[in-house]
Amino acid sequence: MTRPIPKLLAQVGFFALLTWVAWEGRRPEGGVEGPAEGAPLAFREAAKELGVEFTHQRTRVDPAVANLEAHITAVGAAVSVCDANGDGLPDLYAATSAAGASNALYINRGDGSFDEVAERAGLADLNREGKGCTMGSVWADYDNDGDQDVFVYKWGICQLFRNEGQLEFTDVTVGSGLEAWVNSNNATWFDYDLDGVLDLYVGSYFDEEHDLWDLETTSIMHDSFEFSHNAGANRLFHGNGDGTFEDVTEATGTGSRRWTYAAAAADFDRDGWPDLYLGNDYGPEELFLNRGGERFELAEDIGLESESKSGMCVALGDVLGQGRPSVYVTNISQQGFLFQGNNLRVSMLDRGGPMLQLAEGPEAACGWAWGAQFGDLDNDGDHDLVVVNGFVSKSRERDYWYQMSKIGLATGAVIMDAAKWPDFEDRSLSGYERTRVLLSSGGRSVRYQEVGREVGIDDVYDGRAVSLADLDGDGRLEVVVANQQGPLLVYRNVGTVDNRWVSFDLAGTRSNRDGIGAEVLVEYGDRQLMQTVASFTGFASQNDHRLHFGLGPSPGAVKVTIRWPSGLEQVFEDVEPGRVHEIEEPAP
Amino acid sequence: MSVDAPAAAGSRGSFTASLTTPKSLITFLITLLIVVAEWRYGAMGGFRKLAITLGTCVGTELLLGYLVRGVRPPLQSAYITGMSLSLLLRPQAGLEWPFVAGAALSIGSKYVLRYRGKHLWNPSNFGLAVLVLLAPTRVALLSHELGNDILGNLVIWTIGLMVVSRAKVLHVTLTYAASFVVFAVLRAWILGVPISSEVAPLTGPMYQLLCFFMLTDPPTTPGTVRKRIASTVIVAAVECVFRLANDWHWPGAGLVAPAPPIIALFLVGPITLGLDLRARSKAA
Numbered sequence: 050m051t052r053p054i055p056k057l058l059a060q061v062g063f064f065a066l067l068t069w070v071a072w073e074g075r076r077p078e079g080g081v082e083g084p085a086e087g088a089p090l091a092f093r094e095a096a097k098e099l100g101v102e103f104t105h106q107r108t109r110v111d112p113a114v115a116n117l118e119a120h121i122t123a124v125g126a127a128v129s130v131c132d133a134n135g136d137g138l139p140d141l142y143a144a145t146s147a148a149g150a151s152n153a154l155y156i157n158r159g160d161g162s163f164d165e166v167a168e169r170a171g172l173a174d175l176n177r178e179g180k181g182c183t184m185g186s187v188w189a190d191y192d193n194d195g196d197q198d199v200f201v202y203k204w205g206i207c208q209l210f211r212n213e214g215q216l217e218f219t220d221v222t223v224g225s226g227l228e229a230w231v232n233s234n235n236a237t238w239f240d241y242d243l244d245g246v247l248d249l250y251v252g253s254y255f256d257e258e259h260d261l262w263d264l265e266t267t268s269i270m271h272d273s274f275e276f277s278h279n280a281g282a283n284r285l286f287h288g289n290g291d292g293t294f295e296d297v298t299e300a301t302g303t304g305s306r307r308w309t310y311a312a313a314a315a316d317f318d319r320d321g322w323p324d325l326y327l328g329n330d331y332g333p334e335e336l337f338l339n340r341g342g343e344r345f346e347l348a349e350d351i352g353l354e355s356e357s358k359s360g361m362c363v364a365l366g367d368v369l370g371q372g373r374p375s376v377y378v379t380n381i382s383q384q385g386f387l388f389q390g391n392n393l394r395v396s397m398l399d400r401g402g403p404m405l406q407l408a409e410g411p412e413a414a415c416g417w418a419w420g421a422q423f424g425d426l427d428n429d430g431d432h433d434l435v436v437v438n439g440f441v442s443k444s445r446e447r448d449y450w451y452q453m454s455k456i457g458l459a460t461g462a463v464i465m466d467a468a469k470w471p472d473f474e475d476r477s478l479s480g481y482e483r484t485r486v487l488l489s490s491g492g493r494s495v496r497y498q499e500v501g502r503e504v505g506i507d508d509v510y511d512g513r514a515v516s517l518a519d520l521d522g523d524g525r526l527e528v529v530v531a532n533q534q535g536p537l538l539v540y541r542n543v544g545t546v547d548n549r550w551v552s553f554d555l556a557g558t559r560s561n562r563d564g565i566g567a568e569v570l571v572e573y574g575d576r577q578l579m580q581t582v583a584s585f586t587g588f589a590s591q592n593d594h595r596l597h598f599g600l601g602p603s604p605g606a607v608k609v610t611i612r613w614p615s616g617l618e619q620v621f622e623d624v625e626p627g628r629v630h631e632i633e634e635p636a637p
Numbered sequence: 638m639s640v641d642a643p644a645a646a647g648s649r650g651s652f653t654a655s656l657t658t659p660k661s662l663i664t665f666l667i668t669l670l671i672v673v674a675e676w677r678y679g680a681m682g683g684f685r686k687l688a689i690t691l692g693t694c695v696g697t698e699l700l701l702g703y704l705v706r707g708v709r710p711p712l713q714s715a716y717i718t719g720m721s722l723s724l725l726l727r728p729q730a731g732l733e734w735p736f737v738a739g740a741a742l743s744i745g746s747k748y749v750l751r752y753r754g755k756h757l758w759n760p761s762n763f764g765l766a767v768l769v770l771l772a773p774t775r776v777a778l779l780s781h782e783l784g785n786d787i788l789g790n791l792v793i794w795t796i797g798l799m800v801v802s803r804a805k806v807l808h809v810t811l812t813y814a815a816s817f818v819v820f821a822v823l824r825a826w827i828l829g830v831p832i833s834s835e836v837a838p839l840t841g842p843m844y845q846l847l848c849f850f851m852l853t854d855p856p857t858t859p860g861t862v863r864k865r866i867a868s869t870v871i872v873a874a875v876e877c878v879f880r881l882a883n884d885w886h887w888p889g890a891g892l893v894a895p896a897p898p899i900i901a902l903f904l905v906g907p908i909t910l911g912l913d914l915r916a917r918s919k920a921a
Contacts (some may be wrong), residue, residue, distance in 0.1 A: 055704035056748070063745040067767065069740050074772020273786070276678060356681040382729070385773040386897040390730025410733030451883040451894040457833050458841030460787045469833045 079114040082483055089547070090362075090427045090488075092528060092540040097352045099178060101155055103537040105513075106147035108182040108204070111264040111578060114467040120478065121261070121269075121450075121467070122146070123441050124234060126178060126513040127185035127589035128531040131169065134216050135196045137631075139518040139593045141529060142199065143537050144183040150176050152183055152201075153537075156216070161521025163539070171218045172199070178262070181230070185514070185589035189238035191288060193562040197594075200249060202233040204261055207251065211292070226294040231257045232281050237585035239314035239323050240561045241301070243614050245626045246288040250325060251307030253281025256261075267468040271308055272461035277331035278463070280308040302345045307332040311588055312568065313363040314579045315374045319399040323566045325480040328356035328360030328588075329376045333376010334392070336404065346554065352403035358389040362588035365581055366423030366432040368407070368495045369395055372570050372579040376404070377434060379418035379588070383479055386450050391418055391436070391494075411499040412436075413489050417479035420588035424517035424526045426504075428548035428599030430576050431491035435484070435528050437512020441473075442480030449476040481509040484530065491576075504544070510535035518593035523629060524550040526597055531589070549600040551607060552629040555582055558636045559615035567615035567634075569596050571624075573604035659804035663750075664713055665719045666800045666849060670793060674724060674842070677768075677789070679780070686724055686736055691719035693740035694698060701748045714760065718743045721846050722760040726768070727777045735776045739764040753914045757907035759854040761846070766903035769896050778896050779842055790840045797849040806853040812866045813852055814839065816873035828884050835880075838898075847898050857906055859913035868909035876901035 091217035096102065103289045103585045105126035110118055118336070123344045133140045138157040145152060151173035155163035162589040167173035174505040196212040209225050210218040222266060232255035238247045255261065259269050271277035285303040286294035298304045303325065311328035316325060322339035334353045337345035364377040374396045380389035391410035416438040419510065423432040458466060463469050486506050487497035503509045510532035511583030520527040532538065551571065555564035563582065570579045580596045600607060609621040613634050624630065655753070681687055694715040702710030715895035719740060728735040738880070743764030748755040750763075768776045801810045820837035828835075838844060852872065858865050879897040882890035893900045 051705050052707060059705055059745065061751050063742070063749040066738060066741060066745070067771070069772040070742070070768065073734070074768070075775070096759050355683060383777075385769070385891070386777050388727055388729040388775075388777050413730035447886045450832070451891070454894065455838055458839075458843070459833065459837030460790065460840050462787070463833045463837055466833075468830045471830045471834050594681055 061435070066286055074435070076129070089545045090500070090504050091542075091544040093543045094505070094508070094538050095541045096537060096539040097177075099161060099541075100165070101141070101537055101539050103143050103145075103153045105143075105145045105532060105534055105537070106150045107534050108146040108148065108176070110261040110478060113264050113267050114269065116472040117467045117470045119441050119443065119473040120470075123511070123533055124513060124589070125182060125184055126531040126533040126535070127183070128514045128516050128517040128529050128537060129186045129188055129591035130201065130516045130529070130593040131188035131591070132197050132594060133188075133212070135208070135214070137629075138522070139520055139595070141516075141537075142167075142186050142188070143591070144185055144201075146176060146182040146184070148176055148178045148182065157520060159522070166216055170216045171220070175201055175203070184234045185236075187236050187238055187563060187584045188594075189247055189584050189592055190562040191238065191249075192292060193246065195562060196608070200227070200236055200238070202231075202236040202251060204232040204255070205257075206230055207233060207236070210559070221292060222384070223570040225292060226296065227251075227286060229257070229366060230260070231260065231284075232259065234589060235309060235311050235585055237312045237325075237583070238313055238550055238563075238613055239325075239565055239584070241285070241314075241339055242287070243322070243560075243616075244290075245557070245559060245561055245615070246290040246293060247563070247565060248288045249286045249294060250283045250312050250314070251286070252312045252327065253283050254308055254310065254330070255281055257281045259321065261611050263516040268465040270465050270467050270470075271331040272465045274331055274464070277308055278306045280306050282306060283309055283312075283327075287436060300344070302347070303337050305329075305335055307335065310361050311363040311377070311378075311585070313425045313583055313586050314367050315365050315583065316568070317374050317396045317398055317404075323614070326363050326376055328363040330359050330361065330524065332362075333358070334360050334378055338398075339613055348398070350403075351398065352394070352406060353497065356392065356406070358392070361419050362421050364421045364434070364587050365583055367579040368393060368423070368432050370431065370491060370576060370578050372577055373397075375423075375432075376581075377412070377421050377423065379415070379421050379436060381417045381479070382414040383417065383450055386416065386454055390414060391421075404633075407495065410497050411485070412497045415485045416482035419513045422515050422517045422587050422588055422590070424592070425550075425597065425599035426486070426526055426542065427488065427530075427544070428525065428550045428601070429491070429548045429550075430578060430599050430601045430604075431489035431495075432578065433489050434497065435515050435517070436487065437515050437530055437532075439480055439482035439485050439509065439511040441476075441478040442509070443477045444475045445477065445481065447474070447476045448480065449473055449478040453478065462569050478526050483507050483509050484512055506540050508532075508538060514590035516587070516590045516592050517597075519552065519597055548602050549604055549626040550598060551600060551624060551626045552595050553609070553611075554595045554598045554629055554631045555611070555614070556631070556633045557613060558634045559617060560634055563594060564613065564634065568612040570610040570612075571598045571600075571604065572608045572610070573600055576601070576604075642841050651732050659800070660713055662800045662803055663850070664716060666797060667717050669796065670842075670845065671720050673789070680842075686726075687719070687723040689733055690723045690736040690740045691716065694719035694722070694744050695739050697744040701745065701817035702794055705748050714747075717745055717850060718760045718764070721850060722764055723737055725765060725778045725843060725846060727779050729775050732775060735768055735772065738826070739768050742767055752907075752911050753918055755856060755910070757857065757910055757912060758903065759851045759857045759906065762851045762899060762902050762906065765896065765899050769899065770892065773892070773895070777897070787840075791844055797845065801853055802851055804853070806855065806865075807868050808862055809853045809858065812869040813873055814871050815877070820873055824881060824884070827881070828836045843896065844898065847902065850901060851899075857910055860917060861910055864909070864913055868905065871909065872898070872901050872905045913918050
C-alpha cells in the first residue's frame with residue numbers, strides 16, 4: 050500500500066537528482082579562470098629560433114608484436130638539462146630512439162640560443178642495432194673531477210660516458226660494472242651511503258630477458274594492470290670512486306620487479322639519509338627508506354599500497370612551503386574508462402604520518418599524463434607544475450580505449466602475451482592531449498589553477514619529458530618539452546612578471562661534487578621553500594642542476610640554509626636576490 | 638540477485654537453516670567479494686567510500702520504505718546494492734557525490750520506476766548505468782581485473798555458481814556465460830582478432846557482479862525459466878552489438894563502451910520484464 054503524497058515527493062526528488070547528475074556529469078572541467086590575455090606570465094615556443102631543431106623518432110621492435118608496437122614503443126623522447134662544457138650555463142641533451150637516429154647535445158651560447166655538438170662530443174650515435182635504443186640520460190659528476198658525466202639509460206646496454214673536458218666524452222661502460230642488457234626508462238644518481246661518491250639506481254621496465262628486437266616469446270607484457278611484479282629488475286650500484294660500480298641491490302634491499310618508470314631521491318623521512326621514491330606503472334608507488342646508508346626498507350602503511358595506479362613520473366617539490374618533500378606522480382585519466390588521478394603527496398613521515406595525498410583539483414586529472422616538473426614559473430614563491438600528456442596520437446576518429454578495456458579485464462596470462470592484444474591499427478590512445486600549466490595558490494591548503502592555454506603552453510603533441518631551466522639567464526624559468534615522435538619544444542618565458550628571484554649553483558667538497566642530495570631552504574618574510582639537488586626528476590628528464598627560487602615582489606631579507614649531504618649546514622643571511630650564487634661546501 | 642528471491646531452501650525456522658537461505662548466501666557472497674577485493678587488492682581504496690555508499694543505500698531504503706509504504710523495509714537489498722556500487726564505481730579523484738547519487742538513485746528506482754506494482758530495474762544496474770550514461774566526465778567503472786588472477790576468479794566463480802544454484806537461478810548465470818562466449822567467438826571471427834581478448838572481459842569483476850547479482854535478481858527478471866533464458870540471451874546479444882559497434886567505431890558507440898553489459902541489461906531488462914508482467918496480467 051503506497052501513500053500518494055510521499056510517493057509524489059519521492060518521484061520529484063528522484064527526477065531532480067537525475068537531472069542534477071546529468072548536469073554535473075557533463076559540466077566541463079571546473080577550476081578557476083586563468084589570467085586574462087596580456088597578463089604578466091606568458092610563454093612563446095621558440096625552439097627553432099634558438100637553434101633547437103630536433104624531432105624524436107620511435108624505435109621499431111620485433112614484428113612478432115607488431116599488433117601492439119604503437120603501444121610498446123610509445124616512449125623514448127627524453128630531455129635533460131646539463132652543463133656539458135662546464136661553463137655554468139644550462140645545456141640540453143635530447144634523446145631519440147630509432148636505430149641510426151642521433152641524440153642531440155645543445156650547448157648554450159649564453160643567451161639561451163644553442164649550438165648542436167653531439168657528434169663532436171661522441172654522444173650522438175647511441176642508437177645502434179644490437180645495442181638498443183636511448184630512453185634518457187642522467188648527468189652528474191660521478192668521478193668528482195669537476196665536470197658533468199652522463200649515464201644514458203636504454204632498452205639495451207646502458208652507457209656511461211666520462212667527461213674529459215673540451216666537450217669530449219669517452220664511453221667507459223666496459224669494465225665499469227654497469228654493462229648489462231636492461232630495458233630501462235630511468236636512472237638516478239645519488240649518494241646513498243654519503244661517502245662523497247655518487248651511486249646509481251637503474252630502474253627497469255620490460256624484463257631484461259627480452260631483447261625487444263629479437264623476441265623469443267611474445268609474453269613480454271605486465272601480468273596485471275594493478276599488481277604486476279614481472280618487470281625487469283631494478284638495480285642499485287655503489288660507486289667505488291675509481292670509475293667502477295658494484296651491484297648492491299640485494300645487500301641494500303632495493304630490488305623491485307615493478308614496472309618502474311621513474312625514480313627520484315630525497316630525504317623523505319628527514320633523517321639525513323637520501324631515500325628512493327619509485328613511480329611504477331601497473332602497480333603502487335614504492336618508497337625505499339634509507340637506514341643509515343647500509344640498507345633500505347620498503348615503507349609500509351603510508352598510503353601508497355592502497356592506490357595502485359600507473360605511475361609515470363616522480364617530480365620533487367615543496368608544495369606546502371614547509372620544507373617538507375612532496376612528490377607529484379602522474380597517472381591516467383580518461384573520460385568514461387579510467388580515473389586514476391595524479392598523485393600529489395606530501396611527506397608526513399617525520400611525524401609518523403603518511404605520504405599525504407592532496408590532489409583533488411585540476412592537478413588530479415590531466416589526461417594520460419607523463420612528465421611533470423615543479424618550478425616557480427612566475428617567481429611568486431610557490432611551486433607551480435607543468436604536466437605533459439597524451440599517449441599515442443594517430444587517428445582522430447578511432448581510439449584504442451575500448452580495446453584496452455577488454456584486455457584490462459583479462460587474466461594475467463592473457464595480458465602478458467602481446468600477441469593476444471587486439472591490433473592497435475591506426476588508433477589513438479589518449480591522443481592529442483594538451484600540456485597543462487598549473488599555477489599554485491601556495492599556502493597550507495595548496496590549490497592549482499590550470500592556465501596552459503592562457504600562458505601559451507598548450508601543444509597537443511604526445512609529451513613525455515619536461516625540464517625547467519633559466520636558459521637565457523633572465524631570472525625566469527623556461528620550459529623544455531620532449532615529445533614522442535614530435536619536436537623538442539622550448540617555451541621561452543616572455544612574460545612581464547616583475548617578481549624577484551635567486552638561484553644557487555652548489556659544488557660539494559666533502560659531499561659529492563654536484564651536491565646531489567643537498568637541500569636549500571630559502572626563507573623571507575613569513576614564506577619559505579625548500580628544494581633538493583637531484584638528478585632524475587619527472588619522466589625521462591632532469592632539471593637544471595642550479596636551484597631557482599622565486600621570491601615575490603618584495604621579499605625583504607632573504608635567509609638561506611643549505612644542508613649538504615655530508616651533514617654540514619650553512620646559513621646565509623641577507624642573500625642578494627637577482628643572481629645565481631655559486632656556493633662551494635666548506636672543505637674538510 | 639536480490640533478497641526478494643524465493644526462499645528455495647525452505648523455511649525451517651532454525652537459525653542454522655536461516656544461514657543457508659539464498660538471501661543469506663547471496664549476502665555472504667557479496668561480502669566475501671568485497672572483503673577479498675579490499676584485503677587482497679585494496680580495490681576499494683579504504684572503507685570510507687563503502688561507508689558512504691552503504692549508508693546512503695540503507696538510509697534511502699529506510700526513508701522511502703517508511704514514507705512511501707509506511708513499513709520498515711528489509712535492508713539486504715540495500716546492503717547488496719551498496720556493496721556492488723562501492724566495488725564498481727570509480728569516479729574522478731576526490732569525488733564522493735557519485736557514491737551518494739548512485740546509491741540514492743539505485744534505491745530510489747525501486748520506489749519510483751514501477752510497472753504493474755513491480756520495480757523494473759535491478760537497483761545496482763540502474764545506478765551504475767545511469768551514472769555511466771549521464772556523468773561520463775566524472776564516473777568510470779572498475780575496468781581492471783582484481784589482480785588479473787586466475788585463482789581468485791576460480792574461487793569467486795565456484796562459490797558464485799554454488800550460491801545461484803541454491804537460489805535456483807543457475808540457468809540464468811550459465812545462459813549468460815555461454816551466450817557471452819558464443820558471441821565473443823563470433824566477434825573474434827568477424828573482426829579477425831584473438832578469441833582471448835574477446836572472451837577476457839568475462840573474468841572481470843563487472844561480470845561477476847552482473848552474473849551473480851544483477852541478471853539473476855528475481856524481482857527484475859521474467860517469471861518463467863524459458864523467459865528468463867530468452868531475456869538473458871537478448872541481453873548478451875545487445876551487448877555483442879554494442880561491442881561490435883565500438884570495434885567498428887560507429888558514431889555514438891563510445892557512450893556504451895565503458896560498460897556494455899551493464900547498459901545492455903539496463904535497456905533490455907525492463908522491456909522483457911514489462912512484457913512478461915503484461916502477459917501475466919492478461920493471463921490472470
